[in-house]
Amino acid sequence: MPRQYETALNKHNQARDPNILSCLGRVWYAKGKKESKMEPVRAFESLKNSLEYAKRVSSHLGVNDPPADMRLAQASEIMKDNPIFMFNVAFVQSELVTQILQLSEIQRNVTGMEAAAKELDEAVQ
Numbered sequence: 001m002p003r004q005y006e007t008a009l010n011k012h013n014q015a016r017d018p019n020i021l022s023c024l025g026r027v028w029y030a031k032g033k034k035e036s037k038m039e040p041v042r043a044f045e046s047l048k049n050s051l052e053y054a055k056r057v058s059s060h061l062g063v064n065d066p067p068a069d070m071r072l073a074q075a076s077e078i079m080k081d082n083p084i085f086m087f088n089v090a091f092v093q094s095e096l097v098t099q100i101l102q103l104s105e106i107q108r109n110v111t112g113m114e115a116a117a118k119e120l121d122e123a124v125q
Helices: 002-011 018-035 040-059 068-079 083-102 110-124
Strands: none
Touching: 002 018, 018 040, 018 083, 040 083, 040 110, 083 110
């Protein structure tokens, strides 16, 4: 369902509005939390989407902007001035790590574990 909202926003040129992006991030977060018990792998993906929106809100960048690594650098600079954005990103980062730790060893992969470790490092800073 969140993908349909994203498509509609892009179609109507609303994909840069921080309030809308924040709401989409919360939808992905709620979806991830709801899926966490029954479908932990899907929950992990939903939480990753939520994190991307939290970072996008903090950088005020839209979907078709610079590559993700450049967005993250810009987001870090903006977040230093806004503790609310810092909290939102750190909170979702910690939830992402918690979710990957709840996966069984068979469901975990090296890429996911490395990504979770990186997010945890960023959350702590």
